[in-house]
Amino acid sequence: MARGGRSQLSTQADVKTLAPRSLLTPITLADHLNAEACEGAWRLIELASLSNLPFQAELRWSGGRGAGANVRFTVSRGTRICVFARTLTVRTANLAAGDSNQVVVSVPDGYADTQNQFEEEGSGEQGDSIPIDIPPFAQFVRIGLAIPTAYSNVNVELVDGLGTVRESHQLDQQPGGNGIPIGAATQMRLNFNTSTEYRVVFVLAL
Numbered sequence: 001m002a003r004g005g006r007s008q009l010s011t012q013a014d015v016k017t018l019a020p021r022s023l024l025t026p027i028t029l030a031d032h033l034n035a036e037a038c039e040g041a042w043r044l045i046e047l048a049s050l051s052n053l054p055f056q057a058e059l060r061w062s063g064g065r066g067a068g069a070n071v072r073f074t075v076s077r078g079t080r081i082c083v084f085a086r087t088l089t090v091r092t093a094n095l096a097a098g099d100s101n102q103v104v105v106s107v108p109d110g111y112a113d114t115q116n117q118f119e120e121e122g123s124g125e126q127g128d129s130i131p132i133d134i135p136p137f138a139q140f141v142r143i144g145l146a147i148p149t150a151y152s153n154v155n156v157e158l159v160d161g162l163g164t165v166r167e168s169h170q171l172d173q174q175p176g177g178n179g180i181p182i183g184a185a186t187q188m189r190l191n192f193n194t195s196t197e198y199r200v201v202f203v204l205a206l
Contacts, residue, residue, distance in 0.1 A: 007041040009088075013106040018055060018094035020101075029058050029091035033105045040064065040086035042111040047090070048078035050102040054095040061085040071137050071206055073116040081206050082114045120200040124154070124192035132188040138202040142179030143171055143190065146197035153194040158185040178203045 014033045021027065040063040047057055055075050062068025063084045073081065074095070094101040118135050134141075143156055151172035158167040158180065166185065174180060182202075190198065 006038040007109065009035040009037045009043070009107055011035040012108070013104070015050070015102065015104045016092065018092060018101040018103055020099055021094050021097045023097055027056055027093050027095070029056065029093045031089070032057075032092045032103070033088075033090040033107070035089075035107060036087040038086075040084055041109050042082065043085050043088065043107050044080050044082050044110045044112055045088070045090065046078075046080045046106045046108070047075055047092075048104050049075070050104060051096075051099065052077055053099060053101045055101055055103055056093045056095055058091045059083070059088065060091075061088040069136065071116075071204065072118055072135060073204060073206075074119040074201075075116075079116055080112065080114055081116055082110075082112050083206065114206060116204045116206055118202045118204060120202075121198065123195075123197045124190060125195045126192055128190075128192045130190045130192070132190060132200055134182060134185060134188060135202055135204070137205045138182050139205050140178035140181055140203040141188065142174060142201050142203075144199050144201070145171065147194070150194045150196040153192070154196070154198070155191050156180070157189045157191065158182070159187045159189065160184055161186045 016032050058072045060070040061083050063086055090105050092103055124130055152170055154171045156169055157165045160166050
């Protein structure tokens, strides 16, 4: 069999309609696409909402016979992510509460530099110190607040593997560009001197 045939995936595209997001339960990802080939190749996993709505996705892949890696990312309307894979699994969840979301996933062979993001959201009350887990492949982070005047009353701390705070910023003094570099931090903390909704957006290496 030709090399190209041995690297061809068993499934290369699928479309699913995602149920509206529940506001009462955590985001639950559902299987969207599972594929494998005899040999690995560079894959471009392209994801798009035909309903023009946001969604969350998780990609698990392996380039050989081992356990491989995984990454979770947030998709505004559409994106692509590039990995070297023999097997891959895509799971998705709708982020829109009021409407179903039709999402297409396709996996052509090819290579491209890609960059994606992952968003966490929540709310903080005055006096709260909220730990934020750092996702795989995170390189930078930026925090946004619902109340513009609250930025000077919330700070972020980056904590290393020894439990030591190595960097901290008031949110009105976050670095420009992509935000705060993650480096070797193992956890983040948001400390609130006010009450507000927030979102934490990580820039990923993939």
